[in-house]
Amino acid sequence: MNGDFKERLRDFVEWWRCYCKGDEKGEAQIFLDRLFQAFGHKGILEAGGTLEFRIRAKKGVNFADLVWKPILLIEMKKRNTDLSKHYEQAWKYWIELIPDRPRYVVLCNFDEFWIYDFNYQLYEPMDKIKVDNLPEHWGALAFLLPEVKKPVFRNNLIEVTAGAAEKVADLFKSLIARGIEREVAQRFVLQCVLASFSEDIDLLPKYLFTTLVDECLRGKSSYDLLGDLFRRMNEPGETAYGRYKGVDYFNGGLFATVEPLELNTDELNLLYEASYKYDWSKIKPAIFGTIFEDSMNQNERHATGAHFTSENDIQKIVYPTIVVPWRNRIESATTIKELNNLLNEIWSFKVLDPACGSGNFLYIAYRELKRVEKSIIDKIREVRIRNKSKNREETGLSFLSAANFYGIDISNFAVELAKVTLMIAKKLAYDELHVHEDVLPLENLDDNIICADALFVDWPEVDAIIGNPPFQSKNKMQDEFGTEYLHKLRSSYSRIPGRADYCVYWFRKAHEVMKPNSRAGLVGTNSIRQNYSRIGGLDYITQNNGTIVEAVSNQLWSGDANVHVSIVNWIKGDFSGRKKLILKDKIIDDIGVITSSLMPGVDLNVTKTLKCNENSKGCYQGQTHGHEGFLLTPEQAIELIKEEKNLDVVFPYLGTKDLFVKKNRLPSRYVIDFQSKNVVEARAYSKPFSLIMQKVLPVRKKKAMLEQERNKKILDIDPDAKVNKHHNNFLRYWWRLSYAREELIEQISKIKRYIVCSQVTKRPIFEFISSRIRPNASLIVFPFEDDYSFGILQSSVHWSWFTAKCSTLREDYRYTSNTVFDTFPWPQTPSSENIIKVAKASRELRQVRDFLLKENNLNLRELYRTMELPGENPLKKAQQKLDYAVIETYGFTKKDYLEELLNLNLNIYQKEEEGQHVLGPGLPNITTISYNDVFSDDYLKME
Incomplete structure (x- = not known):
């Protein structure tokens, strides 16, 4: 940056040293205005920011110190304030700021800026900057410049996580490439992952694993050194002597089978880089598994994290479904007896993710419930002190364990990843909450998290169901899953319309198995609130003692940039508390009823089909040609219609792009359309007919044959099964458009326009x-x-x-x-x-x-x-x-x-x-x- 900018920053710091006392009420606004001036603005108001921005609260209105949409929210605190205690306040303010929710959130106590990007990294600041270091380390606040620049952060844990995941994934791909069995390679790599975490979070002696890998690079055998380490991690008791002194018993199921591998030099280098270069205590378990799994499946070497589900989006399920109900109960409890009852309940509280993947949702649910458990214990302590109770013995914080959490996934490797994720969660939760008890041995989760198709196995009885079921539209299910699976699915779930999206089956099954007053929170494609998908899922829920308590109507999902989703949190029973509906441009609190359409206002699900409309022949979808062979360029069309009779079957063919993107709005293609003519009548138009016979007929023959083969497999299993015959029908009338819309053409042929x-x-x-x-x-x-x-x-x-x-x-x-x-x-x-x-x-x-x-x-x-x-x-x-x-x-x-x-x-x-x-x-x-x-x-x- 130029010298003038640096000089302004130095002037700001000098002003701060001379005049700032750190009074939140008296100095916050002038501090912020001076900050904006230092970054090149005339002031906050001139930049378009708002001071003392009103934000709705549960009771009344709160005021954020500065909101500058869509870039920044700043919340000021007095000097010497511990900013970590105000994280949740800032997050709650940020959640309410739609539309144009600010990208960045800053907490400041006049001496330090803590900078967050909640969409990217929920709990930890992306960076911390001392005010007196601002001239040298302004990069993390680069978004404050009049011409917004991408900030440079020093605590980007997503990048750290992705980097480590990439190295380990490359190790896995190398093992597979040289012939190691997939299951063996997966287990070995996961054992390395848990060991890498463990040496940086004090479950293994510090640097033990990295040192062993280094020794292997210097000529020793990974088969011996790493194999022996993994065996010690599965032996009861702590190793007392020798090379592995201090290695405790891990259990956890992961080390029940140890099949050591002799790694080559390239593989050892990858493993060494992963363990030495990255501080695994800063790697985010909530997303590591997804990034790792994603990068293993990439054809090219990269792990960008583009497809992981952000922790903020996971919280839109976990927070209202699990955390809020517990916090409300804790807030209303006033006696030791009531609080002890809550503690006993939470120790037996069970959570299921029936599409758990690598365990993201379960990890965050575990961590949040441990925090809830601690808040109960803290309140018990407060009540005892307030009541001057003689019985002030401490209550432990170790009863809520990973064994309270259940998962199902169809991928065996995802299941193993989920187990590792929850194993790590226990240690990290204990560290955060300052629990001074042994973490090891880890729980064996083999019976909790299982590999199966969740739609065809029994689900455990739990208190909350959460997760992100697979996204697959009804139109792609056959290509994705195959005809046999689709037949099995629809036969088993005949109560769900066949045109419903795949995720609807999870919503339906969840509500069917839920016990009274239990809760669920699931993510679905945004079609779950529409038409057949809504009928099969949310309509069923709301009509069968289900109450939607919080929902996001439609948002872009962090897991995939091309998917828009709806998020639904509901209870199986009545609910008289606050209901919350989040729309694209506003948040509606205290809404009376959230309908299955996930929209406010009038419930249009009660509308009726009108016979006068249905029978009017007044609305149609246009024609589906079904094969490019029916389409012509203008030049080809002109050549054909030189023979005048071909005007009967060659027409301009208009699509959306022509109409709305082209400035003349006219068709750029023509179509050969024989309508209802039989093959003999169509044959009379020799040149158009010849084109279709050459281009379309061979393809339709092939597709009909493949359809027959798929149908035979299904009918051999179930002779009464319904099978698809549309390719066979297309072949029967191969010279016609796939969907020629004869009735539509008849209607428009009677009119000019x-x-x-x-x-x-x-x-x-x-x-x-x-x-x-x-x-x-x-x-x-x-x-x-x-x-x-x-x-x-x-x-x-x-x-x-x-x-x-x-x-x-x-x-x-x-x-x-x-x-x-x-x-x-x-x-x-x-x-x-x-x-x-x-x-x-x-x-x-x-x-x-x-x-x-x-x-x-x-x-x-x-x-x-x-x-x-x-x-x-x-x-x-x-x-x-x-x-x-x-x-x-x-x-x-x-x-x-x-x-x-x-x-x-x-x-x-x-x-x-x-x-x-x-x-x-x-x-x-x-x-x-x-x-x-x-x-x-x-x-x-x-x-």
């Missing part, structure tokens, strides 16, 4: 398309050609229903005809004046839109992104005018469209049940309206 929207979208964008153009499956099609219908669909009224009733793909909304269109109530008493007003407003909106696109050289997506910005926008005005006309047509009086739409949906349904007349989708048949009032000629068409 039709309405489309993207099936998956973030924004409400509808458009008229020429009926000569074929829509592909990325589009939802509404075969209406009138401006009134367009206006209803383009309105905010329809959008609010769409976003509330649809499914989602990551953060985008997915239009689903059965849940959105089939339930959406259209206006029931529109006057001719209303209809004309809506039609006119919809035309004007399209005119404004077309003008803005052309004048500003934008595509539709770019134009609609401007709607999200503050300030004047002609398109916003046009949309508002349309919305007013639609609201007036409905006769709505409230701002909450959803409540009024729900009431209208139920009202229409009741009328249909009674045989009364209702209005379905589309333009009502009103004779006083002329053609020109509701029809126009603006639509996308090929020249």
Whole structure:
């Protein structure tokens, strides 16, 4: 950095030395303002920060000293304050700060900055900087600069953990590459891992393992030295003499079998680097296993930690499901008897993770419960002192053990990792809580954590179920698991809709096996709150004595950057306490009911499918070609349609990208579509037919054959099994598109234009398309050609229903005809004046839109992104005018469209049940309206 910056930092430190007394109330604001000035800002307010930022609390309001979204939260404490005691306060403040939650959190006592990144490293500061060292060590606060720079931290334990995991994983891969049996290599490497931890956390004599590896590098045999060490670790009692003096009995199951290996020089170097270069006392067991397992499976040598689940995300399960209920009970207990009862209960409290992986969730649950156990003991001590009790004997802190924790996983290696993780947890918890008792021998967890498919074994009876079940969408389950497994799954869980996502089976089984008043907290794909997945899981839970007490509706999961999840914590029974729902842009405390949709407000799960909509032929998904052989470039299409009759089967083919990303919004591909023609009729179009026969037929033959082979295996086991036949059906009509949507094509062929929207979208964008153009499956099609219908669909009224009733793909909304269109109530008493007003407003909106696109050289997506910005926008005005006309047509009086739409949906349904007349989708048949009032000629068409 330049000299001026360093000089400003030195000036700040000099000011601090001369004038700062460390008074939290009197000096915090000026201290922070001076700090911002030192980093190049005019001041906090000019930078956009807020002093004394209001944060909701359980009782009243708290005030954070500084919030500078989305970068920083700072909490000041007076001089000489132990900042570690205020960590939890800072974390609770940070949790509440949505939207735009700050990335970094700083605790400061006027002499020292403790810098946290809770998304990355939950408990330990990423760095600590003395104020008087700021000119030299400002890098950890680099995010304070006007042009934010990536901070440089000196206590990045994630990087330390990933580095150590990579070395050990490379050792494992080397063993496998030279022919060592996988099970032997796994056990040996895990024994090395536990030994590396143990020598740095005082379970083995200091440096013993590293020294042994060094001696092997100098010519001695790892078969002898390491093999003998592992045998001593499995012998009862402490080794009294010799080379292994001081080695205690570990047990733990891991050393029950010792198969020593003779390592080559490269392998010894990897092991030495792992044990010597890294301080294993700083390695994070909560993520080590996942990173280790991930890096073992990489084709390239790296272990970035990109796929581990952050401790902060794990806490979103552990904290509300386990910690909060216990803390509430401790807070309300006032007598020694009540507290002793709690202590006895926690000693028998059991936790299960039925998809435990390498033990991340179990590790954090163990650590948190040990802290809860200590808080009970501390309170017993406080009550005894307050009551001047003569009986003040200390209560031990060793009864809650790793044996209280259970796990199931389908991967044998993950199971072994989980055992090691929990073994280490015991020692680290004892050190943190200053428990002066022997840690060794470790518990043998072979009966607690087992290798099995959790969906097909009995689960132990426990008090809490936590975890992160496998993410697999319903569409990929067959490819991932195979037809046989899928048949077994659906046969065993026929009570769950076949179109539910895989994680739903864990939610369902968890609730079925839970005992009364026990709790569960699970992570699921965000589809668990939608459609078939919701029906199979959360609907069942809430309808069968389950109460959701805290949930995250939708968030990006730290375990995989491409997965959006929902987090649900529930109790099997009634719950009258505070319920909390976390949305993307706000947190709702004390919500009365959290519905199975994990949304506030009106419960739209009670909506009804309307016959007038379902039978209207008013909503379809576009065509699925199923094979690239059906698609043509414009040049290929022009060549084919030189023969005029081919116009019958060659069409422009429009997809979402063409419509929303291209500036002319026109198709870039064509499609060969024989519709319902039989093979003889299709053969008459010789050139198009020949293309399909060459490109599509061989592939469909092959896929049908593979499907038959898979089905035979299933039918041999169960002759009554339901098997997939869609590839066989595709072969039967191989010259046709996979899903040609004959009914849709028939509907649009009767009209000049039709309405489309993207099936998956973030924004409400509808458009008229020429009926000569074929829509592909990325589009939802509404075969209406009138401006009134367009206006209803383009309105905010329809959008609010769409976003509330649809499914989602990551953060985008997915239009689903059965849940959105089939339930959406259209206006029931529109006057001719209303209809004309809506039609006119919809035309004007399209005119404004077309003008803005052309004048500003934008595509539709770019134009609609401007709607999200503050300030004047002609398109916003046009949309508002349309919305007013639609609201007036409905006769709505409230701002909450959803409540009024729900009431209208139920009202229409009741009328249909009674045989009364209702209005379905589309333009009502009103004779006083002329053609020109509701029809126009603006639509996308090929020249």
